[in-house]
Amino acid sequence: MPEPIIVTEDLSFTYPPNGEKLAFPVFEHLNVTIDRGSFTAVIGPNGCGKSTLAKHFNGVLLPSGGRVLVAGMETTDEELLLEIRRTVGMVFQNPDNQIVSNVVEEDVAFAPENLGVPTAEIRSRVNDALKTVGMYEFREHAPHLLSGGQKQRIAIAGVLAMQPTCIVLDEPTAMLDPRGREEVVETISRLNRERGITVVLITHHMSEAVNADRVIVMQDGGILLDGTPRTVFTQVETLRNAGLDVPQTTELLYELSRQGWNVPLDALSEAECAEALLRVLRSPD
Numbered sequence: 001m002p003e004p005i006i007v008t009e010d011l012s013f014t015y016p017p018n019g020e021k022l023a024f025p026v027f028e029h030l031n032v033t034i035d036r037g038s039f040t041a042v043i044g045p046n047g048c049g050k051s052t053l054a055k056h057f058n059g060v061l062l063p064s065g066g067r068v069l070v071a072g073m074e075t076t077d078e079e080l081l082l083e084i085r086r087t088v089g090m091v092f093q094n095p096d097n098q099i100v101s102n103v104v105e106e107d108v109a110f111a112p113e114n115l116g117v118p119t120a121e122i123r124s125r126v127n128d129a130l131k132t133v134g135m136y137e138f139r140e141h142a143p144h145l146l147s148g149g150q151k152q153r154i155a156i157a158g159v160l161a162m163q164p165t166c167i168v169l170d171e172p173t174a175m176l177d178p179r180g181r182e183e184v185v186e187t188i189s190r191l192n193r194e195r196g197i198t199v200v201l202i203t204h205h206m207s208e209a210v211n212a213d214r215v216i217v218m219q220d221g222g223i224l225l226d227g228t229p230r231t232v233f234t235q236v237e238t239l240r241n242a243g244l245d246v247p248q249t250t251e252l253l254y255e256l257s258r259q260g261w262n263v264p265l266d267a268l269s270e271a272e273c274a275e276a277l278l279r280v281l282r283s284p285d
């Protein structure tokens with residue numbers, strides 16, 4: 001049986017009213033469970049509640065109704081908040097907003113220092129985190145001179161130095177060029193695969209969701225689809241009706257199948273897609 005790391009139970013949430021703007025609920029009775037060691041991608045149109053949900057995953061926001069449990073700890077328990085933040089680390093969209101120091105290694109040391117980790121241990125954690133994200137050789141550099149992808153990897157190292165069980169990344173590649181995106185996605189997948197860190201990746205790049213074990217599609221504060229990338233991305237019409245893209249591989253196969261080609265829709269990776277096309281092109285009829 002998979003063990004849950006984050007559980008929302010009947011989560012309801014409404015932002016406080018702001019001036020004239022009426023407050024309306026973002027979630028009503030939302031139930032989501034994230035399993036320990038899993039890699040979950042969360043996709044959904046703008047404003048559907050992805051960031052609001054992510055902020056409930058480590059107690060940045062607290063439920064208006066229902067509850068959120070992180071490794072069994074309820075996020076409303078103030079005494080547990082530090083431990084909750086240690087368990088679930090967050091990485092945000094804009095790398096520049098996450099840099100707090102002029103030197104890379106000091107930046108990575110910032111969070112564990114605040115958590116009271118002993119100095120000698122901080123050094124080894126910082127070095128280890130920087131090696132893990134492939135940025136060790138930049139440890140004495142100034143973060144603001146690095147590329148977006150490198151800055152985001154420094155932000156991930158900062159979270160890793162807290163030795164979290166789970167990392168939640170809220171559109172971490174949205175401001176990066178394709179190369180930076182690839183660096184960050186590769187780093188994230190490796191943390192999950194090699195270190196067993198639970199990953200929740202919010203993204204609007206479908207190609208990034210293809211690597212996950214599970215894809216959750218949100219719409220209007222609820223869950224529209226939830227399953228493996230193959231089962232989710234083959235629901236092309238449902239995704240399009242929700243205003244979402246499908247991966248380019250699926251789109252190509254979908255259009256071909258509508259033209260009468262006998263191709264599978266679930267050849268998600270580029271290699272699988274190419275193979276599926278070759279099989280059809282080579283078949284005798």
Ligand SMILES: Nc1ncnc2c1ncn2[C@@H]1O[C@H](COP(=O)(O)OP(=O)(O)O)[C@@H](O)[C@H]1O
Pocket residue numbers: 015016018026044045046047048049050051052053
């Ligand atoms: N600080 C806030 N105050 C009031 N409403 C907010 C705030 N942040 C987000 N919202 C609203 O909550 C809903 C969900 O937003 P959000 O979680 O940011 O969605 P997503 O990350 O999926 O784009 C939207 O309607 C948004 O306008």
Ligand SMILES: [Mg+2]
Pocket residue numbers: 050051052170
């Ligand atoms: Mg968001």
